[in-house]
Amino acid sequence: MQRILKKVRCFNPEILKTAANLTVACLISGCVIALVYFITEPLTEKNRVKYVQDAMQSLIPDASSFSPIKNHANWYKAVRGNKITGYIMRVKTMGYGGKIMILAAADTNGRMLDYSILEHNETPGLGDRADKQNFRRQFRGKAIDQLVVVKIHDPDKIDALSGATITSNAVTYGIRTELEKLISYLQTNKEDK
Structure with missing residues (x-):
């Protein structure tokens, strides 16, 4: 003690x-x-919203406004005057480095216009090339059945990024999946076409 x-x-x-x-x-x-x-x-938050709006405008430059589509929180109609000029979809997918957030644009016929990656953690110099023009250019004008990644060049498909096949597949799969939903929605909702 x-x-x-x-x-x-x-x-x-x-x-x-x-x-x-x-x-x-x-x-x-x-x-x-x-x-x-x-x-x-x-x-x-204000800057984040402006960044997304600027990205939407760059994807469909002739649109004067973007309005949300009812019951689809991540979809927007691109409108000029009273005419719908296209659609923007927010896409979430998983790449090699984790979550990838994408804005994808489609025309009124469901063909791809372009996309922009908002956020990602892909490997610099490899997976981050998915946001470069050389890769994005392949998506322009493609129909849904053409959104398939290939390792051997095919002008009607999407060439995988060398060293970043997982990222190539993730971006393509995410966009294709969301585009399928949009096309299905447009077939049942003619007023939004």
Whole structure:
């Protein structure tokens, strides 16, 4: 028992002081980080929305506005005057590096116009080439049955990116799947065509 009391008496008050200082520093740092987050989050969201709108406009430049399609939160009609000029679909797919977010544009007949990758974690120099013009160009004007990745060149299909077949397949599969849903929707909803 005396041994325990000796250890307690040897307790250094500097340790308690240091622990208290570190706790206060952590609390202040946490509050500052939270404050910065709450101040910048609305601006970040505003910039994110503008980025998506600019990407939509670049995919269908002749559209004067984009309106959401009822019951399809990730689809938009591209409109000029009273005429629908195309459709934009948000596509989520899984690539080699994880989630890939894409905006894909189709004409009123369900053919691909173009796409833009909004976010990805693909390998630099390999999978990230899926957002370059050389790869994107292959999708333009393609019908749904032509959205197939091949390793040997075929002008009617999509050539895989060398060293990034998983990314090529992911982008193509994601776009094809969403395009199939859009075509099915348009066949049953003629007023949106």
